[in-house]
Amino acid sequence: MGIQASDTGGQTSEERGWFRSMTPRERRTFWGCFGGWAVDAMDVQIYSLVIPVLLSVHFLADRSEAGLIGTVTLLSSAAGGWLAGALSDRLGRVRVLQLTILWFSFSTLLCGFAQDGTQLLVFRALMGFGFGGEWVAGAVLMGETVRAQFRGRAVGTVQSGWAVGWGLAVLLSVLTEQLFAPEMAWRVLFGLGVLPALLVLYIRRHVTEPPLLRAPAGAPGEGPAAGPAPKAGFLAIFAPPQLPITVLCALVGVGAQGGYYAVTTWLPQFLAAERGLSILARGGTLALVIVGAFCGYLFGAWLSDRLGRRWAIVVCAVCSLAIVIPYTTGGLPGPLFTALCFPLGFFSASYFGGLGALFTEQFPTALRGSGQGFAYNFGRGVGAVFPFLVGVLADALSIGFAIALFAGAAYAVMAVAALLLPETRGKQLSEAA
Template identity: 50%
Template sequence: MLDWYKRGTRVERMTFWGCFAGWGLDALDVQMFTLAIPAIVAAFGIDHTQAGAISAVTLVSSALGGWLAGALSDRLGRVRTLQITILWFSAFTFICAFAQTFPQLLAFKALQGFGFGGEWAAGAVLMAETISPENRGKAMGAVQSAWAVGWGAAVLLYAVAFSWLPMATAWRVMFGVGLLPAILVLYVRRNLREPARFSTPEKQTQTPILLQVAEVFRPQVLKTTLIGMLLGTGAHGGYYAIMTWLPTFLSKERHLSVLNTGAYLAVVIIAFWCGCMASAYLLDRIGRRRNIALFALCCIVTVLSYVMLPLSNLQMLVLGFPLGFFSAGIPASLGALFNELYPAQMRGTGVGFCYNFGRIASAGFPVLVGYMSHSMSLGAAIGIDAGVAYGIAMVSVLLLPETRGKRLRPTTAEKSAIPTNGADLALKSARSQR
């Protein structure tokens, strides 16, 4: 599994760790909110629907940020865009700690989302264009496992903060720690380089951003974009329906304490990491389509069992492992698949659009869970929403072509720069000696 890392170049390894750290710190900042929902509800006197609205607004803004960052990465470069987005989401996570009203927190979380969505879009394309085709699935799946690392760090921070500090202070301290990812920019500036495939043709740099995003609806890629939008919706909808409300489900319906909630989440998080690594292996073994469809089917069965069956606490602890394991497989696959569906000159735009459209469309799922919980149990609401979402993901991925092992196409500018015969090579050599 790790042979690709040993055989990789220094640039590949440095890029892997830069993106791994970025994605892990993204998870730290984002998962802090899901853990702090009960404290935020108490602090501002809001209900579950309003708490779900914060998550929804963050998802929508992260999608818009992903669209913008994807287009900017095609224009400014992958590495530069990555630096901008890391600084952005770090700063606004920190500012969330000082929110005094519900509308203020809503606005700060929305601004945080712009950077969060943009970081993934820039980092995913950077990874895809740096790693060799035969190892792309393994490397990008392994990068996705950083989410489990950041999530685990958030749970540890949650356990410490809420065990030692008053609830009204603890959630603010958690958001204050969110400034730490800004340090990662120093590593990115020193060690990461633009892929050789990246170029900024003069015509492209003059294209307005909105028109550049609209390129994903060109006839040549329209079908891919429409199906990719559905896949992103199902993948994100299922994940956020579960993970936004899981801590609240454990504490309010299962009546677990802070430390016990952390123990149950620890099982899910460790399983999530294992699921990412398994998906990374299967991506290059059985292909992108089969892998996503398999994990989506398993997600439906597992989440319905977890939240709807009359399980004991011990049984829930055991079932938490497959819940986390299977929920990891789809997000670990999307980066490789979406990058392989688009040509280089619009790759960042296409990847950012499909992945982040799913965030916009899925923003309704956490809100719907909160709304449905007024007329049914929270567990039932989570199960119904997640089951529908994963069903959408399973059907849509089967409509896409298999892209395993595909070489990413160079831009038009790069094609024209490649000598086509011996005479061209000789001419190029002669010119370089002058």
């Protein structure tokens, strides 16, 4: 592995102005992937925001059914993500990115026409199949396009688009609940989820495949010589030389996804049921969490380049654990509870800032889509059980205790698995081709 000099010492002026130093192709790819992650988040988070409404109008029977729909969606997204990763190794990152955005956009629209909980479960499962694939295609595309010295910050900053999309979903949720009766508001909100399909127009016009997949060896302006990546079977990630890396990355994915969805899927209902907040108060509280998440993504991306991929994940996991337990179980007074909203969002999102670069650098080019897709989405598949288990335990005890229990376990798994992975900061991807 080649480690850049700047990784072990002070930053150059180019690194400090990394975004300005990006080439036009890198910058266009950045905005395409950032937008993809934002609209992905918007459509994903709509469901958690309408859970209180669906329960209040008795469209869903109870919290267990609500949690089951969330779990099925994530399980479907795990399958879709792995498939999309394998397809991106064969069809190209950009093409798969476009297909997944179109898929989850129109599936979200269908959710607005559901007549009962079973239909909503089916439509959300279809939606999950698309949204699971978008992250893989976008993260691999960005990781392979940007230069090594910027990779952590670029891929991590793309992740911050999730907070933007989440914030947009909250804004639209508040607006629809103010403008429409509850029985219609959630349907309108799902209907607005088709708008992300428009992003495909930008991607088709401005985003191209990364040099590692399309450049002939030594092509000028394409960085280190790298011919088209050889094709490999997607099961090659389980071959003996690669298997330990695949397993450890998958465990990191379990911790990252399980912890995140245990918190965010049930946070609106926690605020409504245990904190007694109205829709406007919930919107304000979630806004603080989302602003914290946006800053956390950027912090995690920066920390990944400065501290290294592994230790950035560990630090963020420990801090997440230290925040989520008192936030959800402490019965905190109002001012202190509000003060913790920003750090909750900050640390629960921060580890995602380094996750994409970590996974990108652990797999060779021919297996990168398959490996990264499996690791991230195996984690999502296992983590998918967490919303359902939180819902079941919440009916028996409390939402806050259930969130703390499952999120805490997930953060611990993530930290230990990250420590066991090799450090890859500064790795030139051509070395792993």
